[in-house]
Amino acid sequence: MPLYIALTYTTEVDWTRPEYAEGLREYTAFEQAHAAVLRGGHALYPTATATTLRVPGGGGGDPIVSDGPYAETKEALTGYYLMECADLDEALAVAAEIPAVRYGTIEVRPVHPSLDT
Template identity: 60%
Template structure:
C-alpha cells in the first residue's frame, strides 16, 4: 500500500507549552481516528530552535550554519505524519482532518520506496 507524507505548515507554536493544550487535544483526537494508517510522524519545536546547514563549494566544501529556519514565513513547518493509505484520495481526506489544515496547510506527498 502506498505511503504519503502529510507535512504540516501551521502557526509556529511550541506544542510542549501549556497554552498549546487545546491544540494538542485536537491532534490526539486525529491520532485516534487515523491510528490504523499512521506509520510515523513527529511534532517539531518552534523555528527559533532550528539550525540551517549549507555546504559551500560542493560536496567537500565548507559547512556553514545559521541559527533559525531556512526561510521566514507566516506559517512554519510544525510536524508531519507518515500515512499508509489506499490512494491519494484517502490521504487527502485524512489530511483535511489534521488540525494544522484548519488554520494553515497540510502538504500531502507520496513517499518513494527505495526498498522494492
C-alpha cells in the first residue's frame, strides 16, 4: 500500500506544560484509533531549534547554514504522521481526525517510493 505523510502546521506549544495534558490525551487516542495505518509520527521541537541549510548555485557552492526556520509564519511545521493507506481518500479521512486539524492545517502528501526498490 502507498505511504502518505500528514504534516501538521499549528501554533507551537510546549507539550510538557500541564495545561496541554488534555491535548496529549487527544493525540494518544488518535494514535490508538489509527494504529493499523500509522507507521510513525512525532511532534517536533519548536522552530527556534531549527537549522536551515542551503547550497546556492544549484548545489555547486558552499553550504550556507543559518539558525531558525526558513520563514516566519503564524503556523509552523510542528509534527507529522507517516500513514500506510490504500489510497489518498483513506489518507485524507485519517488525517481529518488528527487533533491539529481543529486549530491548524494538515498537509497530506504521497511519499515517493525508494528508487532502489
